[in-house]
Amino acid sequence: MATVTFRNVSKRYGAITALDSLDLEIGDGEFVSLLGPSGSGKSTTLNLLAGLISADSGTIHIGEREITHLPPEQRDLAMVFQNYALYPHMTVAENIAFPLEARKPRPGKDAIARNVSLVAETLGIGNLLARYPKEISGGQQQRVALGRAMVRDPRVFLLDEPLSNLDARLRVRMRRDLKELHRQIGSTIVYVTHDQSEAMTLSDRVAVFAHGQLQQVAPPREIYENPVNTFVANFVGDRETNFLDGILEGEKDMLFRSGSAVIKLGTQRLKNASQKVTLGVRPEAVTISRNADDGMCAEVIMTELAGAELFVYLRLISGQEIGMRCDPREVSLVTGETVSIRFDPHQIHLFDQESGQNIA
Template sequence: MGEQNDPIAELRNASKHYGDVIAADNVSLTIHRGEFLSFLGPSGCGKTTALRMLAGFEVPTSGDVLLDGQRVNDLPPYRRPINMVFQHYALFPHLSVFDNIAYGLRQQRPRLPKAQIARAVDKALETVRLPNYGKRRIHEMSGGQQQRVALARAIVNEPKLLLLDEPMAALDKKLRRDMQIELQTLQRQLGITFVLVTHDQEEALSMSDRICVMQGGKIVQIGSPRALYDNPSTRYVADFVGKTNFFEGMVTATGDSCQIRVAGFNLSANAPRALAIGQTASLCLRPEQIALQRNPSSEDRITIPVTIAARIFLGEHTEYLVKNADLGAFLVLVPRQAEAVEGGFEPGQMAQASWRDGVGLILGND
């Protein structure tokens, strides 16, 4: 990842309006040289608009876009040191793989020698692990191979910034996972700054140096994957970044350790934002913070009886949907090793769900 004091691109109070619709609302963000940054959020949150303003496909209604410290609002996309990989790759079906990758190089003025173009294309194909594929037609390539061709076309010009607009949305789960690893490797190998747009939280968590979570055209939190997962600042972020359970209650004490009254329990946890006594809030517990046992734990833990409602085996762990008369339904993730010790549970069986008081976060319901 690039140095924190070495920005390659910035959005400064950038907004984009389409009539009465505000697609991006006063977005300010510094992108560091050499980092892998992701915009994460649901459809319509503004992430693609932010990406398109960086690329030059959209001009901010107000605010500025900067590249290497220079304002580029009026600079067209083809004049920016940026390339983009689109969701559906946008490859030319009538051209060979070689000609698709060489297309951008052939548009440069003054014209590049044919031998130089050929060397650059061959190097790009080697980089994306498609050597000797130059003569293939696009329709002869699989989805994963087409994505690599799109990547090769994007990196052959050696851009300072590579923008990725949900490039793995059309791939199956296993291939998407393989391509996530390849993209990370490629980014480290090339040293190019990558900016990814995705609605897939797992994709953002597994690939990014930093994640920019968006909602309603605004940035609501920026941080490392671990920081966002462990310390979300709002219920929205906690709900969008990873799986979580919310137990609603009322704040009964504030200070270094906040307390919330939930279904007859006074529970303690940290609160990332100031809360008031009497305020409605939620205890946020990740499914892996909860244990599932047949007998009540002897440890100093919050323990409640539950009924197993559903069981999903996921290989490395099992996901249980459990129900409690007061707390309702919630998720518990049991690692394979823990389940081997305790034994698995079947729907309809009774169990004890427990967690250590103090874990989780107390978040306002706004």
């Protein structure tokens, strides 16, 4: 069983806590992304797992086996980095075969060739085996790097930003390929990225990091729909979440009041009846209100037509800016126009104003 378990793992560099008491369990065959901004501890986590750096405290297991202090080569993992440096003087086939050639005892020539061609077929690069790295594209090079990791048939794959050197289109293509590959080989994959859309589309679960601390680990949908705090709410999603500070009033029919804006929340189940809250609402949960008395007055500051979606920047009377995302076939607005907007009450998140924790 190639499960991966971090228990209370910390790593410090002088005064910096790169990773703070990480508890994380990754299932056998699961695809988990470590997502977070620069410096949040993603690579630290991966490097600890790979054995490239050592933990100050805590334990790491793969399956039943504790690996916290084992050297990298005894951990049965394969790692693919962002700069996947292939050997330029070797063909694709030789690059993929390299880890097998280095193995002791060395497998026979036929066994190596069979293995290499199997891996190359799986990756769709079977026709490139005789070429040199400079004779193939970036995406193909990335596949060769993956092949070099796959040929070792490791229990766990560690990928650190493997697609970040590719152009946007190719990245999206490779995402699909990676997902398909994972389906085929069924290995446990730990994938580091700071790109939330990559994490959301690829993973079974996403682990969100900030300042060396794991914020939330959950399936993409739950991360998106149920963020545990304002950080996660804002970091996940391709547009920023709108946040409004205000107070809660009433019990049965709860109201949120922020300056002159009043939002009916209906009945909410709150963990603690915090009065000062931050309301979070994603741009797609903001709509034009047909019914003026349930909406808030807002002025259109700017519109952005991005293919299939229209993004509208609005300003409330309080001066607060709100982003709204809508269908350009249904909504047309001009700058300077005043509209009435509303938030979908089912897609509103309430956070404690001090701690930023979700209180719903």
